[in-house]
Amino acid sequence: METIDLLKKNLLFKGCTHEDFELLSGLFVERKVSANTTIFSEKMPGEALYIIKSGEIRISLMAGEGEEVGLLQLGPGDFFGEIALLQESSRAVTARSETAAEVIMLSRKDFLALLDLDPRVAAKVTLSIARLLAMRVKAYSTKLREHLLS
Template sequence: MSLVNLTELNTSPLFKGLAAKEIEYLSSIFTANKLPEGKTVFIENMPGESLYLIKQGVIKISQMLAEIDEVDLHTLNAGDVFGEMAIIDGGNRLVRARVAENAVLYSLHRNAYNTLVSEQPRLALQLTLNVVRIFSSRIRSAKKDYRTMLTASLARKS
């Protein structure tokens, strides 16, 4: 682990509406990890404990369709956030996250988030709203993708 400087990623949707001092404060509760290409960040059904913000590198998000069948869902780059619902509900992961290019990830553990909620409630609320916006955007995008896939599938059957 190393020191975190979130100000270099202040354009991330995770920090929308936050002042520089608030982002600086968040730097003190995030941790940094360097991960090599091919390393798995988390797998499906693993308990969710942290939200991740990509400082550098590429992360592939995928899901198993069958025991040996895996499909790539998203490719994420610097400034992108993933695993965001872990700090909210701590539920099991629904997808797999793997490093596609050497990465530096900033993570916010659920325990640090819970401390933030009690010590800095206004900041925690804004961060939570941003997490919900990110998640909501992903749901909307997935619905569009699903509709396109379903329409194409029905057109082939006709």
């Protein structure tokens, strides 16, 4: 699947025009990931947003003494690492490939350049990220509550 087609199907880019997709697709870089590879781990600097082209990625966090809690299992079309675009901070979770995978990534540096290049497109993406982050916070809170109560 071409990058532009993947972007068109992703909720992060809802409301974008064909011209917006042309601009955005040029900012993403493809990366192949072997099975059982850590893409990023908790406390690493957040540097990019990832969208899965193929394969499966597991999102988890450490809850205590070496106990890993799975939060999400993601597949083609799903995205992760979005906080890195909005805030320069360390990762709150770990992302690991369960299978061989292909992802496209948008670096924070390139997203910040988009703010100067086309603020309208950057605003659309930022608003979508904010909405989707709110949904994920609810999902994570539910998972954490279930874990603590079990």
